[in-house]
Amino acid sequence: xxxxxxxxxxxxxxxxxxxxxxxxxxxxxxxxxxxxxxxxxxxxxxxxxxxxxxxxxxxxxxxxxxxxxxxxxxxxxxxxxxxxxxxxxxxxxxxxxxxxxxxxxxxxxxxxxxxxxxxxxxxxxxxxxxxxxxxxxxxxxxxxxxxxxxxxxxxxxxxxxxxxxxxxxxxxxxxxxxxxxxxxxxxxxxxxxxxxxxxxxxxxxxxxxxxxxxxxxxxxxxxxxxxxxxxxxxxxxxxxxxxxxxxxxxxxxxxxxxxxxxxxxxxxxxxxxxxxxxxxxxxxxxxxxxxxx
Numbered sequence: 001x002x003x004x005x006x007x008x009x010x011x012x013x014x015x016x017x018x019x020x021x022x023x024x025x026x027x028x029x030x031x032x033x034x035x036x037x038x039x040x041x042x043x044x045x046x047x048x049x050x051x052x053x054x055x056x057x058x059x060x061x062x063x064x065x066x067x068x069x070x071x072x073x074x075x076x077x078x079x080x081x082x083x084x085x086x087x088x089x090x091x092x093x094x095x096x097x098x099x100x101x102x103x104x105x106x107x108x109x110x111x112x113x114x115x116x117x118x119x120x121x122x123x124x125x126x127x128x129x130x131x132x133x134x135x136x137x138x139x140x141x142x143x144x145x146x147x148x149x150x151x152x153x154x155x156x157x158x159x160x161x162x163x164x165x166x167x168x169x170x171x172x173x174x175x176x177x178x179x180x181x182x183x184x185x186x187x188x189x190x191x192x193x194x195x196x197x198x199x200x201x202x203x204x205x206x207x208x209x210x211x212x213x214x215x216x217x218x219x220x221x222x223x224x225x226x227x228x229x230x231x232x233x234x235x236x237x238x239x240x241x242x243x244x245x246x247x248x249x250x251x252x253x254x255x256x257x258x259x260x261x262x263x264x265x266x267x268x269x270x271x272x273x274x275x276x277x278x279x280x281x282x283x284x285x286x287x288x289x290x291x292x293x
Contacts, residue, residue, distance in 0.1 A: 129155025156195030
């Protein structure tokens with residue numbers, strides 16, 4: 001079983017594996033996570049060459065505090081199995097697997113990673129991007145108890161296609177998919193990352209969707225352009241007011257006069273031990289972000 005390490009995952013930037021300039025530039029960007037993409041961003045005839053380029057980029061290192069993962073092709077394609085086998089030598093922080101439909105898919109991916117020699121610390125992230133994945137979301141999440149599964153990543157573009165849904169600004173067609181994915185992630189201690197926003201020049205629309213993702217409970221968002229990193233990082237980071245409130249909660253429960261109490265009034269609000277756990281998590285993430293700045 002692989003539990004996701006507590007760390008910021010506000011911005012998860014896709015970098016096309018076939019674009020040498022994008023792979024090199026990624027090291028300099030302020031994204032929390034880099035997703036070197038061998039799937040959607042790479043044409044079939046360029047798959048093998050792109051795999052070699054991503055292996056080279058990962059071996060080159062220089063990512064600092066960033067997590068560097070590779071998105072492989074689905075196992076149902078001619079390239080998926082070879083992606084897993086080939087990337088093992090590059091020791092990525094994890095693999096992101098598309099088109100996962102069941103817990104059995106997770107087990108198969110985990111087994112292939114183990115056979116290829118990936119370290120136990122190398123995580124498995126999976127895309128939630130099909131109607132069947134939504135119907136099997138509990139089973140998929142539960143597979144984390146037996147595997148290195150650590151995160152869910154929304155694939156809203158693929159969902160839109162398969163559902164025949166319209167991608168409106170309020171994402172009305174995806175509210176069930178988004179919410180049930182977050183619920184399953186929280187139930188099994190997984191990271192939850194929101195899907196991409198396609199209209200790159202529309203900064204206002206991007207900000208609105210990020211705020212919606214924060215409200216729904218996502219840890220961060222996948223991005224398709226470097227210009228989206230800065231606003232994403234700002235919106236998915238705890239605000240100064242939230243950190244101040246969290247520190248007040250921690251201090252209140254630590255006070256000697258409150259020893260043994262399960263419910264307190266903090267700044268006029270009823271506060272329980274469950275709020276203490278979240279306060280500690282929020283402050284820890286905030287301190288990590290400040291340390292990386």
